[in-house]
Amino acid sequence: MQALPSLGVPADQVLAEIAALRAGDLPTHGGRLFAYVYDPGESGVEELALAAHAMGAPVNGLDPTAFPSLLAMENAVVGAASALLGGGPDGVGSVVGNLTSGGTESLILAVKAARDAHPSTSPTLVTPSTAHPAFAKAASYLRVRPVVVPVSATTLRPSPMDIAAAVTDDTVLVACSAPSYAHGVVDPVPQIAAAALARGVRCHVDACFGGWTLPYLRRLGVPVPSFDFSVPGVTSVSVDLHKYGYCPKGVSVLLHRDESLRAPQYFAFADWPGYTMVNPTIASTRSGGPIAAAYATLRYLGDAGYLRLAAAAVSAVRSLASAISTVDGLRLMVEPESTVVVFTSSDPALDLFVLADELAARGWHTQPQLAYADLPRTIHLTVTAAVEPQVPGFRSDLAAAVAAARASGPVSVDAGLLEFAAALTPDQLTTETVAALASGLGFSLDASASSGSPLPERRADINTLVEAASIPVREALFGAFLSLLQRPTY
Numbered sequence: 496m497q498a499l500p501s502l503g504v505p506a507d508q509v510l511a512e513i514a515a516l517r518a519g520d521l522p523t524h525g526g527r528l529f530a531y532v533y534d535p536g537e538s539g540v541e542e543l544a545l546a547a548h549a550m551g552a553p554v555n556g557l558d559p560t561a562f563p564s565l566l567a568m569e570n571a572v573v574g575a576a577s578a579l580l581g582g583g584p585d586g587v588g589s590v591v592g593n594l595t596s597g598g599t600e601s602l603i604l605a606v607k608a609a610r611d612a613h614p615s616t617s618p619t620l621v622t623p624s625t626a627h628p629a630f631a632k633a634a635s636y637l638r639v640r641p642v643v644v645p646v647s648a649t650t651l652r653p654s655p656m657d658i659a660a661a662v663t664d665d666t667v668l669v670a671c672s673a674p675s676y677a678h679g680v681v682d683p684v685p686q687i688a689a690a691a692l693a694r695g696v697r698c699h700v701d702a703c704f705g706g707w708t709l710p711y712l713r714r715l716g717v718p719v720p721s722f723d724f725s726v727p728g729v730t731s732v733s734v735d736l737h738k739y740g741y742c743p744k745g746v747s748v749l750l751h752r753d754e755s756l757r758a759p760q761y762f763a764f765a766d767w768p769g770y771t772m773v774n775p776t777i778a779s780t781r782s783g784g785p786i787a788a789a790y791a792t793l794r795y796l797g798d799a800g801y802l803r804l805a806a807a808a809v810s811a812v813r814s815l816a817s818a819i820s821t822v823d824g825l826r827l828m829v830e831p832e833s834t835v836v837v838f839t840s841s842d843p844a845l846d847l848f849v850l851a852d853e854l855a856a857r858g859w860h861t862q863p864q865l866a867y868a869d870l871p872r873t874i875h876l877t878v879t880a881a882v883e884p885q886v887p888g889f890r891s892d893l894a895a896a897v898a899a900a901r902a903s904g905p906v907s908v909d910a911g912l913l914e915f916a917a918a919l920t921p922d923q924l925t926t927e928t929v930a931a932l933a934s935g936l937g938f939s940l941d942a943s944a945s946s947g948s949p950l951p952e953r954r955a956d957i958n959t960l961v962e963a964a965s966i967p968v969r970e971a972l973f974g975a976f977l978s979l980l981q982r983p984t985y
């Protein structure tokens with residue numbers, strides 16, 4: 496594939512090429528992909544958002560005084576998020592916020608603001624082990640030491656006492672999730688925030704994943720614990736609009752309880768001969784596309800639309816959970832509290848990774864999660880509104896997939912290879928070793944191949960092998976593998 500031909504290519508042809516490439520992707524619509532995408536399953540929503548995206552895209556969020564349309568839309572969207580999450584006229588009136596490019600950027604900025612407000616030579620960030628990896632990334636980028644508190648293997652939540660014990664004079668931020676991505680459970684926010692408040696430390700609630708849905712679930716009668724600015728001690732909250740806000744990708748909201756807490760988030764620079772730069776976010780030039788698309792989506796769906804979509808998602812969650820819990824050999828990790836269904840196998844003859852392959856073979860793309868600490872391997876389902884009409888099909892295919900997984904039995908990976916994986920150290924992972932390992936496992940590393948996943952269709956052996964490796968090796972392996980894929984084509 497060549498991106499820069501000597502002569503330009505007609506528009507129709509270019510679009511046809513992209514369509515051909517997109518045909519090799521997982522299905523972004525239709526409720527059969529339980530991760531990565533958030534599909535409202537209603538026509539009209541995405542069409543409008545993309546039209547608005549096109550209107551906003553030429554505009555630069557770098558300077559909202561030059562493009563007041565973006566300032567107006569951003570402030571309106573932040574206001575909506577604030578009002579939903581305990582701020583605004585009926586809540587904590589001082590809440591302020593910004594739109595960022597996504598959950599990771601919101602979390603990095605929350606950590607940056609906290610770090611810069613709390614000078615320490617060895618700053619720490621306290622999180623439960625279920626906190627999203629974006630916190631580890633923030634800690635790594637910002638040179639803050641992560642202090643990770645384990646969660647209970649039964650509740651999948653940390654003990655607030657353990658969190659409190661992890662806070663020291665060097666702690667700049669305590670963070671927790673509402674809900675966590677891996678299991679969809681809401682951490683004990685009031686107790687965690689109280690522990691932070693008692694030490695004068697900021698507390699961030701990562702509601703990136705489900706923060707837009709939880710208030711609607713509560714209105715639908717689901718018992719949702721307190722998690723937002725109504726909780727004393729919560730100093731910032733993040734919520735992603737490109738998840739359950741059902742907006743096109745590239746938009747999240749970071750809210751602070753008041754302006755003084757937000758102040759260290761800004762970066763301003765005047766010490767050069769060019770324009771004075773001031774940015775609330777990591778990016779300087781920001782496309783207006785995602786902002787306009789988010790504004791349009793919120794206006795179009797309205798409160799009633801989000802309530803309707805939350806009702807569809809929760810109905811799908813309940814039906815999926817009941818379908819799974821009636822299968823002999825499968826066990827829900829936790830009764831669903833939000834829009835995640837996560838389950839494990841209680842029968843050694845039923846290999847969860849083989850089951851994931853069998854489901855994929857039937858067009859259901861789930862997310863296998865590797866065993867970690869004292870938690871078993873699981874299958875994660877992010878459930879959106881678009882899943883609801885698909886549940887009957889999933890139920891019958893699940894039965895067939897389970898039967899097939901039982902019939903083929905657990906995946907057999909050579910014991911020597913498993914031992915090799917377990918004994919590996921990251922420094923042994925040269926590019927050559929990883930390339931050999933990847934092609935041995937059936938990966939396609941040909942950078943010029945233009946469509947389809949580079950991974951083989953059946954992945955149970957790969958998951959088993961990676962699971963056998965240590966955490967640092969898992970990380971190094973994935974990094975090296977991605978680096979092998981990310982090679983220029985000419």
Ligand SMILES: Cc1ncc(COP(=O)(O)O)c(C=O)c1O
Nearest residue numbers: 597598599627629676701703704
């Ligand atoms: C709870 C939580 N926080 C943060 C993130 C990071 O969001 P993003 O992928 O938009 O950077 C995610 C993504 O799934 C998440 O689930």
